[in-house]
Amino acid sequence: MERPAWLRLLTVVQLGIIGIVILAPLGWMVLSSFKSSQDVTAYPPSLIFAPTLDNYVHLLGTTPFIDYARNSLIVTIGSTVLGIVLGVPSAYVVSLTRISWPALLTLAARMAPGTLFLLPWYVMFRELGLIGSYWALILTHAVITMPIVIWVLLPSFDAIPRSVLEAAQVDGCGIIRSLWRIALPLVSAGLVVASILAFVFSWNYFLFALVLANSETKTLIAAAFNFVGEGSTDWGGLMAAATLIALPPLLLAAAVQRWLISGLTMGAVKG
Amino acid sequence: MASIRFQGVVKRFGTTEVIPPLDLVIEDHEFVVFVGPSGCGKSTLLRMIAGLETATAGELFIGERRVNSVPPAQRDISMVFQDYALYPHMTVRQNMAFGLEMRNLPRAEIAERVDRAARMLQLEALLDRRPKALSGGQRQRVAMGRAIVREPKVFLFDEPLSNLDAKLRGQVRAEIKALSQTLRTTMIFVTHDQVEAMTMADRLVVLEAGRIQQVGTPEAVYEQPANRFVAGFIGSPSMNFFPASLKDGVATLADGTRLALPGCVDHDAVTIGVRPETMLPVPAGSPGLVVGIDLVEPLGSDTLVHFRCAGTGYVARVPPETRPRPGDTLTLGIDPARVHLFDPDTGVTLRHR
Amino acid sequence: MIPSSGKARAELAVLGAPAILFTLALIAFPFCYTVWLGFQKVQLGGGQSFVGAANYAHMLADPVFWSGLRVSLVLYVVSLVMQLVAGTYLALLLFNAKRMPGPLRALLISPFMLPPVVAGMMFLVVLDPSIGAANYLLQSVGLPPSDWLASPQWVVPTIALIDTWQWAPYVALIVLGGLQSLPASVYEAAQIDGASGLRTFRRITLPLLLPTLATATILRSVDLLRFFDIIYITTQGGPNDASNTLNIYGFRVGFEFFQFGYAAALAVTLTAIVLGAVLLLNQMRNAVAW
Numbered sequence: 004m005e006r007p008a009w010l011r012l013l014t015v016v017q018l019g020i021i022g023i024v025i026l027a028p029l030g031w032m033v034l035s036s037f038k039s040s041q042d043v044t045a046y047p048p049s050l051i052f053a054p055t056l057d058n059y060v061h062l063l064g065t066t067p068f069i070d071y072a073r074n075s076l077i078v079t080i081g082s083t084v085l086g087i088v089l090g091v092p093s094a095y096v097v098s099l100t101r102i103s104w105p106a107l108l109t110l111a112a113r114m115a116p117g118t119l120f121l122l123p124w125y126v127m128f129r130e131l132g133l134i135g136s137y138w139a140l141i142l143t144h145a146v147i148t149m150p151i152v153i154w155v156l157l158p159s160f161d162a163i164p165r166s167v168l169e170a171a172q173v174d175g176c177g178i179i180r181s182l183w184r185i186a187l188p189l190v191s192a193g194l195v196v197a198s199i200l201a202f203v204f205s206w207n208y209f210l211f212a213l214v215l216a217n218s219e220t221k222t223l224i225a226a227a228f229n230f231v232g233e234g235s236t237d238w239g240g241l242m243a244a245a246t247l248i249a250l251p252p253l254l255l256a257a258a259v260q261r262w263l264i265s266g267l268t269m270g271a272v273k274g
Numbered sequence: 275m276a277s278i279r280f281q282g283v284v285k286r287f288g289t290t291e292v293i294p295p296l297d298l299v300i301e302d303h304e305f306v307v308f309v310g311p312s313g314c315g316k317s318t319l320l321r322m323i324a325g326l327e328t329a330t331a332g333e334l335f336i337g338e339r340r341v342n343s344v345p346p347a348q349r350d351i352s353m354v355f356q357d358y359a360l361y362p363h364m365t366v367r368q369n370m371a372f373g374l375e376m377r378n379l380p381r382a383e384i385a386e387r388v389d390r391a392a393r394m395l396q397l398e399a400l401l402d403r404r405p406k407a408l409s410g411g412q413r414q415r416v417a418m419g420r421a422i423v424r425e426p427k428v429f430l431f432d433e434p435l436s437n438l439d440a441k442l443r444g445q446v447r448a449e450i451k452a453l454s455q456t457l458r459t460t461m462i463f464v465t466h467d468q469v470e471a472m473t474m475a476d477r478l479v480v481l482e483a484g485r486i487q488q489v490g491t492p493e494a495v496y497e498q499p500a501n502r503f504v505a506g507f508i509g510s511p512s513m514n515f516f517p518a519s520l521k522d523g524v525a526t527l528a529d530g531t532r533l534a535l536p537g538c539v540d541h542d543a544v545t546i547g548v549r550p551e552t553m554l555p556v557p558a559g560s561p562g563l564v565v566g567i568d569l570v571e572p573l574g575s576d577t578l579v580h581f582r583c584a585g586t587g588y589v590a591r592v593p594p595e596t597r598p599r600p601g602d603t604l605t606l607g608i609d610p611a612r613v614h615l616f617d618p619d620t621g622v623t624l625r626h627r
Numbered sequence: 628m629i630p631s632s633g634k635a636r637a638e639l640a641v642l643g644a645p646a647i648l649f650t651l652a653l654i655a656f657p658f659c660y661t662v663w664l665g666f667q668k669v670q671l672g673g674g675q676s677f678v679g680a681a682n683y684a685h686m687l688a689d690p691v692f693w694s695g696l697r698v699s700l701v702l703y704v705v706s707l708v709m710q711l712v713a714g715t716y717l718a719l720l721l722f723n724a725k726r727m728p729g730p731l732r733a734l735l736i737s738p739f740m741l742p743p744v745v746a747g748m749m750f751l752v753v754l755d756p757s758i759g760a761a762n763y764l765l766q767s768v769g770l771p772p773s774d775w776l777a778s779p780q781w782v783v784p785t786i787a788l789i790d791t792w793q794w795a796p797y798v799a800l801i802v803l804g805g806l807q808s809l810p811a812s813v814y815e816a817a818q819i820d821g822a823s824g825l826r827t828f829r830r831i832t833l834p835l836l837l838p839t840l841a842t843a844t845i846l847r848s849v850d851l852l853r854f855f856d857i858i859y860i861t862t863q864g865g866p867n868d869a870s871n872t873l874n875i876y877g878f879r880v881g882f883e884f885f886q887f888g889y890a891a892a893l894a895v896t897l898t899a900i901v902l903g904a905v906l907l908l909n910q911m912r913n914a915v916a917w
Binding site for chain 1 (some may be wrong): 634638639641642643645646647649650653654655656657658660661662717720721723724727729731732733734735736737738739741742743744745746748749750751752753755757758759760763776792797798800801803804807820849853855856859873874877878881882887890891893894895897898902903905
């Protein structure tokens with residue numbers, strides 16, 4: 004029996020309400036970023052106001068926002084690249100040999116609070132004089148990106164029929180060459196998704212930069228705290244900063260939304 | 275026990291009409307098989323009887339009651355699904371009891387019915403197991419048990435044997451047939467396998483593209499097919515069709531062979547249907563089809579001979595003593611009394627036997 | 628397919644070595660170091676001495692540890708329940724709707740793809756007691772305004788609400804996958820068996836969904852027990868330690884009070900708690916599998 008029309012309408016209405024609930028805070032954030040300091044602190048809060056770019060101008064012009072953004076880009080791109088360089092070969096090895104103890108170890112690592120690693124890292128990097136360097140941040144953020152790369156690419160590598168790889172073997176291809184010439188081209192879509200997800204999660208990561216960066220290398224996310232500290236009076240600036248920081252991950256996430264949703268619903272994406 | 279009546283029933287999915295207006299009457303106590311190729315609409319018809327699909331137009335009656343808008347649970351029917359549809363988290367006993375619980379039957383009666391059905395289907399030892407601990411054949415019996423306990427007016431089977439291996443299929447087929455004789459309830463069985471259809475049915479309903487091609491007993495459908503589709507679908511290996519022209523009681527085939535068919539009206543073009551087992555080897559020189567043998571398949575009880583006539587491949591079923599060999603030439607006699615004639619455009623039977 | 632030739636083995640080693648070295652250097656070794664550190668007392672000047680289980684003893688006697696444990700667990704349970712209920716509700720709607728248009732898809736993944744820090748910033752403004760839109764909405768329907776994040780009483784549910792806003796869609800997608808994997812014919816059999824909508828949900832859908840809910844629980848538990856980002860950006864554990872989870876406390880002990888040994892003990896303890904919870908939940912998931 005097909006569902007009656009009024010029931011379908013009810014479903015759509017409820018989904019609409021939920022959509023609004025999800026969208027509302029985001030929309031409010033963007034809206035507020037365009038409000039002048041009077042409008043933003045006005046109570047009752049208004050939906051209609053004269054928009055202004057002052058917050059953005061102030062943010063980008065007077066604060067080190069651009070520097071922090073540059074730092075974030077360096078760290079995020081660097082850790083994504085490192086994650087790929089480390090993760091792709093090891094995902095291939097795991098796919099071929101099914102020996103996965105490094106993967107299990109990283110899984111266990113996922114259950115630990117960041118502090119568990121930050122304490123020794125702080126000591127290690129202090130000894131090496133690397134506190135505040137980009138390298139410290141890139142290496143530690145790679146601890147986030149490498150597992151993502153492995154766990155996105157492993158099913159893709161597994162999906163390559165063993166017979167194709169064996170045919171390559173018979174043709175005289177060594178394992179490294181088969182990865183480079185055969186497997187990698189076949190998983191190129193997975194590689195794109197892995198890179199995007201790695202980028203998003205690295206960009207979003209807060210804790211490590213808080214401790215391991217100095218004022219010059221602080222990433223946007225870690226620096227967000229500054230905006231909050233002084234931001235208790237500058238709500239508009241806070242919202243402008245929040246909007247800008249949120250843009251890259253949201254845009255990139257939109258690029259992989261289909262993959263992400265099908266992965267989650269099919270239980271393949273374990274997080 | 276109830277009869278079922280389709281009156282001008284139409285089914286459309288969106289703008290596609292899968293079942294044009296259809297009329298059918300199924301008698302009480304009958305074992306009816308809906309048979310036809312994939313996509314012919316047989317499952318859709320079954321699901322309409324169940325109430326899982328609603329008719330877009332027309333009337334459907336179960337017994338004397340118009341059931342178009344009656345939900346499945348209130349139609350007093352039971353269904354055995356192709357994938358058994360057992361509740362995975364419940365034991366066999368709970369699976370069988372569920373429908374009765376939903377009807378708020380007293381617990382004692384539920385237990386009694388479940389035990390009775392379990393005995394009938396030899397499921398007593400499995401009552402506390404879950405589906406994942408059962409074999410395919412066992413799951414199938416549980417599905418039947420679930421259908422039986424409800425003591426419905428009509429049993430519906432949607433290709434229940436497709437997921438079983440060949441040996442089990444034959445066994446379960448016999449069990450279902452035996453069950454139908456014990457319970458005497460109206461049963462409707464859907465299959466794409468014409469052997470299943472022929473062995474189980476009191477009456478067959480042959481379907482193609484949503485249209486009923488023929489309704490009749492297995493013998494009637496086999497010996498007097500209403501059209502070329504039924505003639506070709508029922509019977510294995512399928513009937514041979516020769517394009518020919520007919521004049522003055524003599525048919526001329528595409529390769530020039532002439533066949534005496536006394537008493538037939540003249541036709542410029544006609545299709546002659548000959549079943550493989552009616553083409554018997556005759557001494558060379560006698561009237562018949564002279565063929566070169568391409569392929570021989572000895573079955574033991576008979577031998578299948580593949581040959582070509584005017585470029586098209588055909589099959590004959592000959593006695594094993596004939597010992598045909600590929601490359602041999604054979605003359606096959608055709609008994610004019612057992613030949614079918616079909617209109618080459620519409621496929622309708624012009625004359626048979 | 629473990630190849631037998633020496634050359635192939637060497638190649639595999641070359642491919643896998645960088646990641647293994649990286650894992651050893653940045654994960655395994657630091658992990659062991661922290662465990663060792665938990666048994667040390669670290670002086671600010673640079674010395675350290677072995678003190679056995681003194682840090683752990685101190686932890687067990689520390690009232691802030693116990694309140695932190697309580698806050699962590701309460702926040703965990705409240706958030707988890709909220710997310711599971713909201714997520715399942717959303718999943719049922721999505722399942723009934725059958726189609727997911729592009730804009731809805733984008734909307735569903737946005738909350739959890741956002742940096743949690745940004746979510747915190749966003750809600751700081753919305754939930755501000757004096758200028759926030761939330762209080763305005765409450766008052767316009769006649770309800771009393773709340774202090775939200777500033778209230779020691781309501782801060783934990785508020786944070787749970789923020790996290791639910793972020794992660795309920797994630798839970799919903801996982802549960803949706805579970806719903807889609809339920810065989811449709813089972814529902815048709817239930818229809819024929821006479822189960823009404825509510826009974827079908829209680830007796831069939833929900834029990835069959837339990838393994839999926841268990842999976843979603845495990846996935847969220849790993850993050851919820853280590854709640855950090857949102858708290859740090861909004862309340863830093865306040866007001867008066869009302870939102871001071873173990874993770875926040877451990878971090879502050881380490882990097883604001885510089886008691887590395889004690890911080891290590893706290894971190895190890897929290898890891899053990901998360902690991903224990905995951906193992907327990909995994910057992911429960913196996914129990915409900917069908």
